[in-house]
Structures are given as structure tokens and as C-alpha cells.
Amino acid sequence: MKSLARLGRTLAVASTLLLSHPAAEAADVPGVRRTEVIYGRKFGTALTLDVLQPARTNGYAIIAVISGGFFSSHDGINPSYMKEILDRGYTVFAVVHGSQPKFTIPEITQDMHRSVRWIRTHAADYGVNPDKLGVFGGSAGGHLSLTLATQGGPGDAASKDAVDRASSSVQAVACFFPPTDFENWSAPGDTQVGIGKVGRAFHPAFGPRSEVLEERLKLGPEISPIHGLKKETAPTLIIHGDADKLVPIYQAEIYKKKADAVGATVRVDVKPGADHGWANMEKDLGTFADWFDVHLRGISK
Numbered sequence: 001m002k003s004l005a006r007l008g009r010t011l012a013v014a015s016t017l018l019l020s021h022p023a024a025e026a027a028d029v030p031g032v033r034r035t036e037v038i039y040g041r042k043f044g045t046a047l048t049l050d051v052l053q054p055a056r057t058n059g060y061a062i063i064a065v066i067s068g069g070f071f072s073s074h075d076g077i078n079p080s081y082m083k084e085i086l087d088r089g090y091t092v093f094a095v096v097h098g099s100q101p102k103f104t105i106p107e108i109t110q111d112m113h114r115s116v117r118w119i120r121t122h123a124a125d126y127g128v129n130p131d132k133l134g135v136f137g138g139s140a141g142g143h144l145s146l147t148l149a150t151q152g153g154p155g156d157a158a159s160k161d162a163v164d165r166a167s168s169s170v171q172a173v174a175c176f177f178p179p180t181d182f183e184n185w186s187a188p189g190d191t192q193v194g195i196g197k198v199g200r201a202f203h204p205a206f207g208p209r210s211e212v213l214e215e216r217l218k219l220g221p222e223i224s225p226i227h228g229l230k231k232e233t234a235p236t237l238i239i240h241g242d243a244d245k246l247v248p249i250y251q252a253e254i255y256k257k258k259a260d261a262v263g264a265t266v267r268v269d270v271k272p273g274a275d276h277g278w279a280n281m282e283k284d285l286g287t288f289a290d291w292f293d294v295h296l297r298g299i300s301k
Contacts, residue, residue: 142178150228241274
């Protein structure tokens with residue numbers, strides 16, 4: 001049991017470092033204005049995001065999902081890591097969500113929907129197009145990015161809250177090594193929904209251990225973005241290492257196969273020999289920016 005606990009902590013910390021870089025290394029980017037705002041409240045706790053706005057903006061917004069192991073912290077926001085995107089003139093909304101072990105994946109997903117609705121409602125305040133929103137993240141952040149792409153949609157038209165009436169859809173996605181199907185992890189039938197290496201390590205994200213296994217397994221389709229893929233799903237870029245020991249490249253391969261079958265636009269770039277993260281990953285955000293240029297701004301490459 002102690003070894004499992006250590007494994008869970010190790011994977012969560014490693015993933016957090018890969019996605020957002022440790023706070024000690026975080027640095028602001030010259031000429032970029034940074035503002036923290038509240039996009040919602042959860043059981044009396046404020047849900048926040050940072051708006052990173054370059055001096056010369058291009059009028060488009062990108063959502064950065066700050067998440068590793070389904071843990072999210074304001075300290076994980078590192079503007080310098082996002083420099084390749086900020087330099088293109090994109091306004092970045094770095095979203096912090098409720099974290100495991102307190103909240104499950106479905107509850108975390110609702111935070112992300114709320115953040116997109118808030119950004120769309122307040123787009124005019126930041127001079128960005130509300131109809132063209134991009135999103136990026138890695139690992140858990142990549143999973144949540146794909147979840148927005150496959151589950152985002154209209155708000156509650158009857159709500160008194162203008163934010164809740166807005167859509168949570170996104171129009172372009174770019175992500176690193178995302179989980180796409182927890183029911184078929186490294187091969188058909190290899191489930192990680194509350195069991196297996198990932199399921200045990202991150203078990204709080206799937207619900208309490210006291211739940212009956214069959215009940216936990218029902219979460220599989222809900223938390224696996226692959227089930228929501230359709231032709232209209234936002235164009236998606238996935239960069240994945242073929243030596244990834246935590247999230248196997250099989251996850252990207254089956255997502256691409258399903259996308260091709262339904263007619264969705266998904267591109268997978270393979271990093272030969274790369275594990276769950278690699279040196280100078282921030283340089284690949286230039287490829288993300290290229291993707292957003294094409295699918296948000298309509299700039300041909």
C-alpha cells in the first residue's frame with residue numbers, strides 16, 4: 001500500500017512538472033500583462049484563471065489547462081513556458097481547476113466547462129473572438145482539452161447566470177500525450193478505470209475505493225473522450241512519444257483511428273524514443289501555435 005501511495009505521488013508530481021514547470025522556474029514574459037480573475041465558485045472556494053495578454057494581440061484566445069495528474073495549482077502557471085504562443089499575439093487564459101483527491105474527473109470537467117463559458121462571456125473585455133477559442137494541455141491537461149472538444153456545447157438557456165447560458169465548445173485543440181480511452185489503455189480491454197497502474201495511482205480521480213468496482217467501471221465512457229468523437233469535433237493535434245511509459249502511444253493511435261472513421265480532423269505527431277515528456281518541450285508549443293493559426297485564424301501554412 002505504501003508503494004502504491006508513493007507511485008501516485010510520484011506520477012502526479014512528475015506530470016505536474018512536465019505540464020507547467022515548477023513554480024521556482026516560472027517567469028513572466030516581458031510585455032505580457034498578467035491578471036488573475038475568478039471564473040466561478042465551488043463549495044465557497046474561488047476558481048481562478050490568469051489572463052496573459054501580450055502588448056500586441058491578434059484578437060484570438062487560447063485556453064491553457066493547468067493540470068498534472070488531475071491536480072491543478074496557480075503556482076503551476078508559467079508564462080515563459082507559453083512564450084511561443086504569446087509571441088504570436090494570442091491571449092492565453094491559464095485555467096486552474098478543482099483538484100484530486102477532493103474532486104473526481106467528472107467534477108473537474110465541470111470546472112473546465114465553466115471556465116470556457118466565462119471566457120466566452122467576457123471575450124469582449126479582452127478583445128478576443130468569442131467564436132474562435134483554442135485549448136491546449138498535456139497528460140491530464142490534454143485529456144481535459146479533448147474532453148472540452150468532445151463534450152463542450154450549449155449552456156443552459158434558462159439560467160439566470162449569463163455565464164451558464166454560454167457555450168463551452170472550443171474550436172481547436174493541441175495537446176501532449178493525452179489519455180483518450182481509460183477502458184482500453186495499452187490494448188483492447190486493458191481498463192484503467194479505478195484499477196491498474198494509472199487507476200490505482202490516481203484512484204481519487206475515479207471516486208472512493210469503497211465504491212463497488214462495477215460502479216467505478218461505469219465511469220469509463222463518461223471520462224473517455226474517444227466516445228464523444230464526431231465529425232464536428234474541433235480539429236485536434238496530438239504530440240506523443242512512442243516510448244511513453246505512463247500514457248502509451250496506443251491512446252493517440254486509437255483516437256486517430258476513431259477520428260478517421262467518423263471524419264473528424266485529428267493529426268498525431270510521434271516523437272521517436274520520447275517518454276512522458278522530453279527536453280525543451282516548450283519549443284513544441286510553436287507547433288501548437290501553427291495549428292491554432294490555421295484552425296482559428298485561417299492562416300494557411
